[in-house]
Amino acid sequence: MSIRTLFASAGILGLAACGGGADYEQASPPAPSPIMNESVMEFSADMSLKSGRTRAGAPQDVSPEPSIGAPSAEQYIAYSHSLGLTLPKGGVDPMMATHVDACRAAGTSTCIVINSNIYSQEEDYASGNLSIRATPDWIDAFLARVDAETETAGGEVTQRSTRAEDLTRQIIDTGARLEAQKTLQGRLLNLLERRDGELGELLQIEREIARVTGDIESIEAQLKTLRLRVSMSSLDINYQTKVPAFSGSRENPLGEAFGDFFYNLSAAIAAVITAFAVGLPWILLLALFLWIWLKLIWPRLRGKKKKPS
Structure with a gap:
C-alpha cells in the first residue's frame, strides 16, 4: 500500500465526515488496496446511516431530502x-x-x-x-x-x-466540526491498528492522529465556552x-464661618510667618545697602559738591 493511497483515503474520510457520502462518491483517488477498500466501504455505510434513513424497499440515498415546514432547531x-x-x-x-x-x-x-x-x-x-x-x-x-x-x-x-x-449558528457549526474530527480520528486509529503499511506510512498516520486530536481538544474547549455563555x-x-446638590455646610454659611474661624486665623498667622521668613534675608540685604550708601557713598558725594569750582 503506497503512502499516496493511504492519505488520499484519509482525505476522503475527512471530506465524508464534513459533507456526507455524496462527496465521497464523486472523488476518484488512486486504486487502494483491498483492505483500504473495505475500510472506506464500511465508513461510507456508517455515514449513510448518520446522514438519513431510507424507506423500506427504496434505493439507498445518503442525501437528506429537504423538509418543508420542519420545526426549527433549538436556539442558543x-x-x-x-x-x-x-x-x-x-x-x-x-x-x-x-x-x-x-x-x-x-x-x-x-x-x-x-x-x-x-x-x-x-x-x-x-x-x-x-x-x-x-x-x-x-x-x-x-x-x-x-x-x-x-x-x-x-x-x-x-x-x-x-x-x-x-x-x-456558532454552536451548531462547532458541534458539526467536532463530530467530523472525531469520526476522522476513529478511522485513522483503525488504519493504524491494522499495521499493514510501511514504517514511514505508519509514522505519518500517527502524526495525523496527533494533529486531529489537538483539533478535537481545541474545538471541545470552544464548544464548552459557548455553551457556558448560554447556560x-x-x-x-x-x-x-448619591451626592446631594448642596451639602449641610453649604446650607449654613454662618456656621461654616464660625466653624472655620480658628483654622482661618491660624492659616493667616502661618502665612505672615512664612512671608516674614522668606523676606527677612532681603530686608537685611536692603538695610546693609542703605547703611553703605548713607555712611560711605553719600558723604563723599556731598563733600565734592561743596568744593569751590
Missing part, C-alpha cells in the same frame, strides 16, 4: 445584563455585600462571583462594581427584587440594560453614592 441565546445603582452615604458597601452573599449562597453551580471592587474616595463617598455569572432563572429572580431592595435602602436604580446574542448569563452591577 446568551444574555448579558447591567445595572446602575445610586445609594445614600454608607450604603454602597452593605448593598454589595448583600449581593455577593446571595450569589455565594446559591452555590457555584448556580452563581459565581467573577469580580468585586469597591473604591472609597472620601469618608462618606464610595463606588464599586460587581460582576457575576449565574443561571438565567437566578438572574431573573434577582432583577425582579433589586428595585424593592434598592428603594428600601434609600437608593434607586438609575440604569438597566439587557443584551442578547444568538449563538445558535449562565452575565450580570454587571455598578454602585455609586
Whole structure:
C-alpha cells in the first residue's frame, strides 16, 4: 500500500465526515488496496446511516431530502445584563455585600462571583462594581427584587440594560466540526491498528492522529465556552453614592464661618510667618545697602559738591 493511497483515503474520510457520502462518491483517488477498500466501504455505510434513513424497499440515498415546514432547531441565546445603582452615604458597601452573599449562597453551580471592587474616595463617598455569572432563572429572580431592595435602602436604580446574542449558528457549526474530527480520528486509529503499511506510512498516520486530536481538544474547549455563555448569563452591577446638590455646610454659611474661624486665623498667622521668613534675608540685604550708601557713598558725594569750582 503506497503512502499516496493511504492519505488520499484519509482525505476522503475527512471530506465524508464534513459533507456526507455524496462527496465521497464523486472523488476518484488512486486504486487502494483491498483492505483500504473495505475500510472506506464500511465508513461510507456508517455515514449513510448518520446522514438519513431510507424507506423500506427504496434505493439507498445518503442525501437528506429537504423538509418543508420542519420545526426549527433549538436556539442558543446568551444574555448579558447591567445595572446602575445610586445609594445614600454608607450604603454602597452593605448593598454589595448583600449581593455577593446571595450569589455565594446559591452555590457555584448556580452563581459565581467573577469580580468585586469597591473604591472609597472620601469618608462618606464610595463606588464599586460587581460582576457575576449565574443561571438565567437566578438572574431573573434577582432583577425582579433589586428595585424593592434598592428603594428600601434609600437608593434607586438609575440604569438597566439587557443584551442578547444568538449563538445558535456558532454552536451548531462547532458541534458539526467536532463530530467530523472525531469520526476522522476513529478511522485513522483503525488504519493504524491494522499495521499493514510501511514504517514511514505508519509514522505519518500517527502524526495525523496527533494533529486531529489537538483539533478535537481545541474545538471541545470552544464548544464548552459557548455553551457556558448560554447556560449562565452575565450580570454587571455598578454602585455609586448619591451626592446631594448642596451639602449641610453649604446650607449654613454662618456656621461654616464660625466653624472655620480658628483654622482661618491660624492659616493667616502661618502665612505672615512664612512671608516674614522668606523676606527677612532681603530686608537685611536692603538695610546693609542703605547703611553703605548713607555712611560711605553719600558723604563723599556731598563733600565734592561743596568744593569751590
